[in-house]
Amino acid sequence: MGYVATKRGLKTVRDMVLSMAVIGAGAGLLYLTLPNNEQQDPVREIGYQTELATAGRAAPYPLVAPDGLSDKWRATSVTYRAQSDHGAVWHLGFMDPGNQYVAIEQSDGDRGKFIRKVTHRAEETERVERVNGQEWVRYEGPKYNALVLKDGEAPGGGDGGEGSTTLITGTASYERLKEMAAALQPYADSTANRG
Numbered sequence: 001m002g003y004v005a006t007k008r009g010l011k012t013v014r015d016m017v018l019s020m021a022v023i024g025a026g027a028g029l030l031y032l033t034l035p036n037n038e039q040q041d042p043v044r045e046i047g048y049q050t051e052l053a054t055a056g057r058a059a060p061y062p063l064v065a066p067d068g069l070s071d072k073w074r075a076t077s078v079t080y081r082a083q084s085d086h087g088a089v090w091h092l093g094f095m096d097p098g099n100q101y102v103a104i105e106q107s108d109g110d111r112g113k114f115i116r117k118v119t120h121r122a123e124e125t126e127r128v129e130r131v132n133g134q135e136w137v138r139y140e141g142p143k144y145n146a147l148v149l150k151d152g153e154a155p156g157g158g159d160g161g162e163g164s165t166t167l168i169t170g171t172a173s174y175e176r177l178k179e180m181a182a183a184l185q186p187y188a189d190s191t192a193n194r195g
Contacts, residue, residue, distance in 0.1 A: 043095050048078040055080030055090060056187040061108050061164035063090050066183035072097035073180075086114045093170075094180070100172035102180050108164045111151065115139065119146045119169045129174070131181040136168075144169045147177045 048065070056063045059080065066073070077093035087109030094102045107114040115122070122141025129136045129147055136147035146169035166184075168177045 043074060043076060043099070045074040046076060046078065048075050048092060051078045051080060052092075052187055058082060058088075059090060060088055061106065062186040063106060064104060064166060064184040064186055065092060066094075066104070066180060067185040069180070069183050070097065073102075076101075077103075084109070086110065086117065089114075091118075096170075096172045096176045096179075098172070098176070100170060100176060102168060102170040102172045102176055104166075104168055104180065104184070106164055106166050111165045114165055115146070115148060115167060118167065119144045122146050122169070124148075129178055129181075131178055134181075136178075136181055138174065139167075139169075144171060145174060145177065146170075147174070147181055149181075 052063065052065050059082075063080075074095045075092065076095055077091065079089075079091045081089045086107045088107065089109070090104070090106040092104040096102050103118070105114075105118040119139055119141050120143040122139035122144055125138045125140055127138040128150070129138060131147075135150040137150060139146040139148055146167050148165070148167040151165075168180045168184075170177065
């Protein structure tokens with residue numbers, strides 16, 4: 001009787017080992033045949049022209065967006081809020097060719113509070129960068145650096161920028177921030193641009 005129970009126990013263990021081997025082989029085959037996401041870029045690129053057109057008609061100041069950047073710059077986020085703690089706010093975020101973050105930020109709210117918020121408390125420096133004839137003040141911070149268009153200047157050299165703040169911020173180098181600043185153009189359909 002003991003011999004039969006032992007033989008039956010061995011058969012159960014053998015069946016379990018064979019079942020595990022079949023399941024393991026199936027899982028391995030599935031792993032090898034499914035697409036591997038490790039080499040895919042995790043950045044999801046977006047279009048922003050529709051949002052720019054809609055916000056450009058509503059904004060009380062001329063919105064800016066880049067023109068002429070290489071296709072290695074990828075737009076990743078866009079928002080416009082007509083009312084917020086910082087006034088009317090325009091945001092357009094990008095990944096630069098080196099996969100560093102660069103954002104265009106605009107607001108007609110309190111300048112100091114807005115700069116502190118979007119730069120994560122970067123501090124103003126004595127340095128000024130001249131880009132396309134405009135003066136951008138350098139800000140340095142532990143998380144983001146920034147270039148802030150000097151108070152009273154209009155983005156892209158256009159009219160009607162008074163009362164709004166424009167800055168470029170992110171984890172990218174100052175050279176990349178300057179590259180973005182050089183590409184900025186006022187959105188032509190902006191309400192603020194129409195007389």
